[in-house]
Amino acid sequence: MFETLTFILIWLFIGWLLWYFLFQVKFIPVAYYTGFGIVTIAALLTIAFMNPGGRTSESVGSLLSLLLTPLGLSLLLLSRWVLREGPGKFTANGVAAWAFSVLLLFSTPAIGFLLAGQLEREAVSMQGYGDRGSVEAIVLLGNGTTRVAGIGQQRIELTESGDRITLAAQLYRAGRANRIIVSAGFRPELNAYWRPVSSDCRNPDGTATRCRAAESSDISVLLQEMGVPASAIVIPRSEIAQKREVVNVRNSALDVRDEFGSNPQGARIALVTSAIEMRRSTLAFESVGFRVVPQPADFYTLPYDAPDITPIPWRYFSIPDLIPNSEGLTISTKVVTEYLQSVFYFLRGWISPFRL
Known part of the structure; x- marks a missing residue:
């Protein structure tokens, strides 16, 4: 539990730093971000080629292949549209901004696994x-x-x-x-x-x-x-x-x-x-x-197999889980569909909300 909480806090801190430097700091020129991005990509590619069998290569491959998939191209084009007037005008793009946010969120494998994990924990905890x-x-x-x-x-x-x-x-x-x-x-x-x-x-x-x-x-x-x-x-x-x-x-x-x-x-x-x-x-x-x-x-x-913890569905997260892909979108769609079907079954009187 302590390790998980630490992991979440670290990522929240990193997210806050990115938000601050991208949206709040006004004196950093755009060219700096461009140069920093080029250097970062070059460094990742160098590491990947030097260690092709490592997890870094897998992560870099997932990130680069994203740009060549239908999902990745859709996200790229949507992001280009909603950010055409700068990050500060993101929410002003209305439906397009919502479409980009929903697609990005639900195509991220980490989100799909979290949603599926909730239903799967219920499955193994049922009477x-x-x-x-x-x-x-x-x-x-x-x-x-x-x-x-x-x-x-x-x-x-x-x-x-x-x-x-x-x-x-x-x-x-x-x-x-x-x-x-x-x-x-x-x-x-x-x-x-x-x-x-x-x-x-x-x-x-x-x-x-x-x-x-x-x-x-x-x-x-x-x-x-x-x-x-x-x-x-x-x-x-x-x-x-x-x-x-x-x-x-x-x-x-x-x-x-x-x-x-x-x-x-x-x-x-x-x-x-x-x-x-x-x-x-x-x-x-x-x-x-x-x-x-x-x-x-x-x-x-x-299943989390630590001997001192009750076995429940659990999955360790890795960097590729933060990169949107079709698998993440498929899992999220299945979970959302299951919730909608449960509501429909309840309204039809085919199930009760609780087990007797």
Whole structure:
């Protein structure tokens, strides 16, 4: 805690110095700043070339590559516009100044990790996390965890969320439950991706048909390769019958409930999903009658492993985390979207604000 506080105070002091010299000191000529910037860049490049395998090289590379990316060019052009009349006129540029500030703030990885860390700390501090007892089923929310390698290729690839699948397989092999219920839906974006006639694709009257492959079926294939028998993998019948393309947490909760005869009666399930959406998913499943044991995956932050501190998501910051990039913007967008979806679920009455 003391080191973290010191780190924050030092950066606040550095920020104050920069603000003072850039905006308050009037007698320093612009040419001085230009020369100082050139000398600084030259020094950083020299250090990077002398030690190409060091962290400095990584930081310099991140900074220089920023100027060549769409995000970096957008920030550069916006900054040129809002500062065209000098730093003192920044706020006078109205919407453009706000656009620059929001884009700069939310594309900074440090901000994204801080926002994600808050939700992930909630995920590992929820009641039931760490419970290693048996459950009636492992429920895997697998939408977006896989992608098709190519038309005609018998290969399925994992996305960055694919560790949900490996976690579900690990829980099964550990004996936590005798079945895995996979909810992921069909692939609406792949109109040309067809599976042969199979038992997974049937009309309401029971006759076989050709259909777009459900992502749930692809996940089933991967789970079997990880040692889970096909007989232990369940794809909700409601999802197959309706050929559901839009799969959200609410739909998944209702489809899984149907597998328990529309009345779970407090059945215990191990719910596997992203740590960022763990709280909303847990509340949504509890609202339809389940008792949920949270099993978060897909973390952006890392566990702090000091022996005298309770393990919670934590991530050490480095200089590249202060350089805007697309990853930071993606993480921030996911977190903001999750908060908006939680508000929407609450307004629809699909979740309550607190766990009972």
